[in-house]
Amino acid sequence: MSTILQVRGLQRRVGATEILRGIDLDVTAGEVIGVIGPSGSGKSSLLRCIAGLDDIAGGSVQVEGRTTRPGDGAIGMVFQQFNLWPHLSARENVALALRLVRKMPAAAAAEKAEAALAQVGLAALAARKPAALSGGQQQRVAIARTLAMEPRVLLFDEPTAALDPELTTEVLDVIRNLAASGTTMLVVSHEMGFVAGLAHRVVFLDHGQVVQTGSPREIFSEAAEPRIRSFLQTYLSRVAWVQG
Amino acid sequence: MMQALQDSLVATAQGLPVTLAIWLAAVALGMAGGFLVGALRFFAPWPLALPLAMAVEAVRGTPFLVQCFLLYFGGPFIGIDLAPVTAGLLALSLYGAAYFSEVFRAGFLAVPPGQLEVARMLGLSRPQAVLRIMLPVMALGVLPSLANLCVILIKETAVLSIITVPELTFRVQGVGTSTFAFAETLLVLALVYWALSELTAWGARTAERRIARALAA
Numbered sequence: 001m002s003t004i005l006q007v008r009g010l011q012r013r014v015g016a017t018e019i020l021r022g023i024d025l026d027v028t029a030g031e032v033i034g035v036i037g038p039s040g041s042g043k044s045s046l047l048r049c050i051a052g053l054d055d056i057a058g059g060s061v062q063v064e065g066r067t068t069r070p071g072d073g074a075i076g077m078v079f080q081q082f083n084l085w086p087h088l089s090a091r092e093n094v095a096l097a098l099r100l101v102r103k104m105p106a107a108a109a110a111e112k113a114e115a116a117l118a119q120v121g122l123a124a125l126a127a128r129k130p131a132a133l134s135g136g137q138q139q140r141v142a143i144a145r146t147l148a149m150e151p152r153v154l155l156f157d158e159p160t161a162a163l164d165p166e167l168t169t170e171v172l173d174v175i176r177n178l179a180a181s182g183t184t185m186l187v188v189s190h191e192m193g194f195v196a197g198l199a200h201r202v203v204f205l206d207h208g209q210v211v212q213t214g215s216p217r218e219i220f221s222e223a224a225e226p227r228i229r230s231f232l233q234t235y236l237s238r239v240a241w242v243q244g
Numbered sequence: 245m246m247q248a249l250q251d252s253l254v255a256t257a258q259g260l261p262v263t264l265a266i267w268l269a270a271v272a273l274g275m276a277g278g279f280l281v282g283a284l285r286f287f288a289p290w291p292l293a294l295p296l297a298m299a300v301e302a303v304r305g306t307p308f309l310v311q312c313f314l315l316y317f318g319g320p321f322i323g324i325d326l327a328p329v330t331a332g333l334l335a336l337s338l339y340g341a342a343y344f345s346e347v348f349r350a351g352f353l354a355v356p357p358g359q360l361e362v363a364r365m366l367g368l369s370r371p372q373a374v375l376r377i378m379l380p381v382m383a384l385g386v387l388p389s390l391a392n393l394c395v396i397l398i399k400e401t402a403v404l405s406i407i408t409v410p411e412l413t414f415r416v417q418g419v420g421t422s423t424f425a426f427a428e429t430l431l432v433l434a435l436v437y438w439a440l441s442e443l444t445a446w447g448a449r450t451a452e453r454r455i456a457r458a459l460a461a
Contacts, residue, residue, distance in 0.1 A: 051365060053365070071364055072367065075365070077362075079361070083356065083358040083359045085381065087381060087384060101366060101367035101368060146366075
């Protein structure tokens with residue numbers, strides 16, 4: 001498989017603090033990468049730097065051999081806060097960029113928007129404004145809005161972190177379906193079970209560095225690295241406490 | 245007493261159109277100017293934003309009465325000789341613009357940055373993001389404050405009586421001075437302003453609801 005996203009020596013600094021200390025990452029077409037790590041490890045920064053939203057201090061990000069910039073259509077990003085535009089209906093949220101950026105006629109843009117909404121199971125709610133949608137539905141509209149622009153790589157920055165537990169499932173199902181259809185994606189998530197079941201490869205970040213990259217089994221079951229063990233232990237103890 | 249009340253009502257009929265005309269013009273001018281200043285303070289580089297910020301602070305930091313005096317009585321010293329109505333309208337518009345600008349600036353600040361980041365990721369240009377996302381989202385947030393300011397401005401028109409603008413207070417006070425029935429005439433004045441404020445507030449609330457519904461319902 002060909003490399004679609006290539007990250008080389010990615011660095012980010014804020015003042016004297018090093019947020020990312022030289023990240024290398026190759027992602028092949030159709031691959032799903034799970035990014036995990038403790039809070040403040042640089043997961044979100046990594047996605048934001050790949051997207052071009054945060055300035056980098058060094059290194060490069062290329063999609064299919066070309067340096068990207070925000071809005072060039074190469075990378076799509078779904079945020080923790082859904083960031084839907086409150087004055088527009090679900091359909092209009094999805095169609096706006098199709099009309100303004102892709103210069104599609106209004107009718108064609110609306111049709112494509114509805115197809116994208118159908119893909120996330122929301123065709124029936126296309127006319128609703130964000131205020132009339134649940135958090136899970138809003139995040140699915142946000143995903144449809146990004147999908148409609150057909151980016152080469154999709155970034156998910158903790159897509160369920162702002163949702164109640166019972167609403168996370170519908171969003172995770174949508175992401176699972178996208179993964180199954182061969183979408184290339186990087187997913188930052190604290191839903192360890194979801195990452196373990198979804199990702200082809202898992203990247204463990206700590207202090208702005210990749211500690212280890214491997215299959216879900218290598219990271220979740222077999223990792224010897226103490227930082228990974230300790231992180232997973234903390235996570236597992238929380239689950240065990242609930243079960244116990 | 246009946247005579248004083250009767251005279252007060254006649255004076256109200258004479259002064260009310262002037263009050264309303266000045267108020268409407270000041271709201272229109274103040275809102276337009278305030279939007280411009282608020283937008284410039286938010287978007288423009290600091291050499292332009294700083295003087296505007298200082299001007300807004302000067303207006304907000306001094307009593308409206310003093311501003312009226314300065315414009316009307318101070319103007320001639322620098323060669324600006326304004327008629328009372330012109331000076332009053334200018335003073336009220338400037339006063340309104342300063343406060344409106346703060347409402348608009350706060351509105352710009354309150355637009356969640358994430359909503360603009362999405363626009364950027366999807367390829368919208370900066371002007372497209374401002375026109376299609378920022379302004380409508382801001383409008384939703386600032387409507388109640390704008391409506392509130394409109395109500396405040398209608399009451400401030402009373403201050404213009406001090407520079408002899410023939411508006412409501414000036415006319416009705418005139419009746420008080422000539423009949424010595426101050427209590428009665430002032431009561432009429434208070435009731436008329438109260439009714440005006442309630443009417444404006446009701447109108448503003450209705451407009452606010454309609455605009456909000458059009459933008460986000």
